[in-house]
Amino acid sequence: MELSKPRGTRDFLFEEMNQRKQVEATLKKVFETYAYQEIKTPLFENLSLFTIKSGEQIVEQLYNFKDKNERELTLRPEITAPVARLYMSNMQKSPKPIKMYYYGSCFRYERPQKGRYRQFWQFGCELIGGKTPEADAEIITMASQSLEKLGLEGYEIHIGHLGIVRGLLKEAQVEESHQEQIMVLIDKGDVEELQNFLKEVDMDYETTNILLMIIEMKGGCEILDNLRAKINDKKMVLDALDEFSQLLKTLNDFGVGDFGRNTKFVINLGIARGLDYYSGMVFEIYVPKLGAQKQICGGGSYNLIENFGGEKVGSTGFAFGFDRLMGALIHQNKELKSDGAANIFVAPISNATRPKSFEITQKLRNAGISTEVDLGRRKFKKILTYANHIGARYVILVGEKDLLEGNITLKNMETGDQEEIPVDNIVEHVLKLI
RNA sequence: GCCGGGGUGGGGUAGGUGGUUAUCCUACGGGACUGUGGAUCCCGCGACUCGGGUUCGAAUCUCGGCCCCGGCCCCA
Structure with a gap:
């Protein structure tokens, strides 16, 4: 009899479980003070839910299987698509915005590593409908406040906006497949490869210059002004920049976006988040001390629902990698109380x-x-x-x-x-x- | 998918140039101790990751699997 646990899975004993429950409770409390309500979706879904938009190659990373009636199913690798499905079937005509949060495990068939397991937990939310820069700002504020409440130190919130690069490419009338390729290269942050690719497709001089500049742009508010000064009449780009500026202003209004004194926020136009359903604001949170598994949170606005054939409805969401978040807290020796069984x-x-x-x-x-x-x-x-x-x-x-x-x-x-x-x-x- | 380091009682370890009964700490069960815990002492329990190979003999050498750790690739 095989008594060992499957590769990449973990057991949680009393102490660790107590700590995780405490973090979970804190996050739930914060999310609920922002008027999000909890939902739960199935642990497995139809395989097609994840292949429709992400392509067949992702099957490599899925725990998929056929059930006894030959249905193609898979353990969920993430929870945004299931939430979009749930919205499509139950909530299309609900009053907007809809604020939902979830906590549950996801599964990916990958090589286990530090901070990466085959069963892992995500704590995240989706705001569907009513997408505005203000809504994006509230979401980032909530993510930030969650970490404050947990007492996490030394994290950075990197915010970007895909509308800038996408707008630039559209204005330059770059063909669609090349656009995707460019987004991927920006996400990888590989300047050299991007340069080569731009040369290969004969990108015009001005666009090339701006792209190469954008990929390395990181810093405070001044970045947006610098970029704006270099853009002449590209309306789509200017619109995205305006939206970004409004987002930053609202962050200030919420009391968290004080770039002058608070170095935790970084404008980072090099974030692309690989996924093609992200459209506007994107953000990621890093704990640099953690090295390879430094990213503890990622999200942004997307139009997945449109891609599923629903009415166009702007949405924004993000998820904490719960296990990495735990790792970050434990790394800094954050005291998490652990009650005994009995008083x-x-x-x-x-x-x-x-x-x-x-x-x-x-x-x-x-x-x-x-x-x-x-x-x-x-x-x-x-x-x-x-x-x-x-x-x-x-x-x-x-x-x-x-x-x-x-x-x-x-x-x-x-x-x-x-x-x-x-x-x-x-x-x-x-x-x-x- | 690639590279490297590992795997010895429940937890942590010693041994490793092949050779009696595999070391120590801790935990656990019992006792010394019939209404008082954290101390001490005694007794007990309990392990060489799995499979093949070499050998009279393998924890030790060798090959492969599984699993863990670290670093790449990837991360929807």
């Missing part, structure tokens, strides 16, 4: 007091207090040792002598102090303590 341990001193112990235990549980009682018929000393090891904060000693006077002994495991408490007052007494 109270009820320890019968002799077998005669076991029935009374169970009764007391249940009273505490009914009051919502996490309580454990010895079920192992162990000796009193062993019970205390065990209670100590699992980190119980208090132990209730149930002994015959005390019971004769209607008392139990409450022991504080941290200090060792103990006091006698009337059995009838246990619950209210304990509630005051924890």
Whole structure:
């Protein structure tokens, strides 16, 4: 029998799970304060959902399979497409904007590496309809605030806008397949390869110059002005620049985009995000200290729904790579509390007091207090040792002598102090303590 | 898909030029200790990643698989 777990998967034990739950709870809270509501979609989908727009070659990276009725299915590699599908079938006529968030695992058949697993978790959101620079700004604000609440340090939010390059290429009447190729090269950040390609397709001098400039543009607000000065009358590009400027201004209004003092924001026109359904604003968040797995978040505005044949509706979304986010927090030794299993341990001193112990235990549980009682018929000393090891904060000693006077002994495991408490007052007494 | 480093009780390790019963720490179970935990001592439990090869004999040498770690490619 094969008892090992499949390659690229992980088990999460108590401590790690507690930490993950804490981060999950924090993110949920932030997203909900921005009026997003949680949804859940299936772990597997029809294979075609992911091949329609991404092409057949992505099947290489999917956990796909046929079910017993020969249906072509796949474990989901991401959650944006399932959300778009869900929107198409249930929400097309819902009032806009629709704000949804999700948390769940995704699967990719890739070589496992640091910060990359075959089952991994994404925590993300989609805002469908009502897409404006202001909406984009709110989304970035939410991503930023999530990280602030988590106490993450040393991250950078890189913001770009695909409308600038796309507009430039359209104005230059570059043919579509070349446009795609250029986007891919920009995403890779390979200047040399881009140069060669532009030469190969006889790109005009001015466009080449601007493209080569854009790919390396990183910095503060001044970048947009610099670029604007170089663009004469290319309307599509100027529109995109205006939109970008409005986004940045709104970030300021939300109180997070202060580029002068806050170096965490970087305008980065070299972001392209490989996917062809991204259209306007794009952003990625990096934690440079993490090296190869530094990207912890990515997103942008897209028109996936149009590509699925729906009505045109502007949408924006992003997702945290939850595992990498955890990695970043742990890397900086961020203290994440890890509660023990029980606050109270009820320890019968002799077998005669076991029935009374169970009764007391249940009273505490009914009051919502996490309580454990010895079920192992162990000796009193062993019970205390065990209670100590699992980190119980208090132990209730149930002994015959005390019971004769209607008392139990409450022991504080941290200090060792103990006091006698009337059995009838246990619950209210304990509630005051924890 | 490519390159490199690894895999010894539950966790962490020693051994490695082939040779008795594989080291130590910790954890776990029991005891010393019949109403008081974290200490000490004793006893117990428990491992050479899997398969083939060389050999009288393999944890050790060799080949392959699996898995882990790091770096590329990729990352919709």
